[in-house]
Amino acid sequence: FSPKPLAGQTVLVTAGPTYEAIDPVRGITNLSSGKMGFAIARAAREAGAQVTLVAGPVSLPTPRGVTRVDVRSAREMLQAVQQQVPAATVFVATAAVADWRPAAPAEQKIKKDGSGQAPALAFTENPDILATVAQSARAASGALFCVGFAAESQDLAANAQAKRVRKQVPLLVGNLGPATFGQDDNALLLVDAQGTQELPRAPKLELARKLIAEIDRRMRTSA
Numbered sequence: 001f002s003p004k005p006l007a008g009q010t011v012l013v014t015a016g017p018t019y020e021a022i023d024p025v026r027g028i029t030n031l032s033s034g035k036m037g038f039a040i041a042r043a044a045r046e047a048g049a050q051v052t053l054v055a056g057p058v059s060l061p062t063p064r065g066v067t068r069v070d071v072r073s074a075r076e077m078l079q080a081v082q083q084q085v086p087a088a089t090v091f092v093a094t095a096a097v098a099d100w101r102p103a104a105p106a107e108q109k110i111k112k113d114g115s116g117q118a119p120a121l122a123f124t125e126n127p128d129i130l131a132t133v134a135q136s137a138r139a140a141s142g143a144l145f146c147v148g149f150a151a152e153s154q155d156l157a158a159n160a161q162a163k164r165v166r167k168q169v170p171l172l173v174g175n176l177g178p179a180t181f182g183q184d185d186n187a188l189l190l191v192d193a194q195g196t197q198e199l200p201r202a203p204k205l206e207l208a209r210k211l212i213a214e215i216d217r218r219m220r221t222s223a
């Protein structure tokens with residue numbers, strides 16, 4: 001008999017891109033595949049946690065035993081996350097949330113008017129879901145362990161450490177190496193107050209299992 005390490009924990013994961021409408025048929029998104037977040041949700045479930053996965057638009061199957069909430073925009077994602085935060089003990093933000101959204105999406109499809117003029121798009125900033133949750137009373141009280149991700153193109157360790165402090169999370173995970181969007185492999189850099197630790201290149205599910213073990217270890221030592 002070996003009790004599962006995350007039995008009794010409730011893990012909330014965001015994954016995938018967001019989609020920000022320009023008009024009813026057009027929008028802005030990004031190339032996040034959602035694979036890392038889905039792998040983390042699966043690994044957390046395997047470790048015995050209750051898992052809710054808030055997913056932007058991706059075409060991936062829901063891991064067995066995981067509760068999935070599908071959303072489109074950053075604001076929908078924030079709302080879905082905030083509904084789950086009161087029950088969550090771990091929050092892992094892997095979603096590639098759009099930093100900006102069109103300020104005033106058109107209610108009807110924007111048509112060419114024959115003038116040769118392209119429409120101008122004005123943008124407004126989206127909420128930072130991770131920072132919002134990390135600053136919540138639940139996280140501040142120690143009841144919710146928050147983990148962020150970072151995709152940096154340079155100086156990963158320094159930028160990730162700065163981001164960890166700025167977002168006020170105990171653990172920030174950097175994507176090491178060239179573009180990982182859509183790939184099945186990744187390499188990760190774990191950044192916490194003690195320093196950095198590398199998880200070398202491996203399939204995302206294997207990395208997800210190691211990350212879950214690292215989260216579990218940190219929660220036990222901070223408890």
Ligand code: C5P
Nearest residue numbers: 093094095097127128129130148149150
């Ligand atoms: O600031 P940056 O987007 O690089 O931070 C990345 C981390 O913050 C990821 O964990 C991502 O899921 C999260 N994030 C978020 N909401 C945003 C932007 C980023 O939750 N609007």
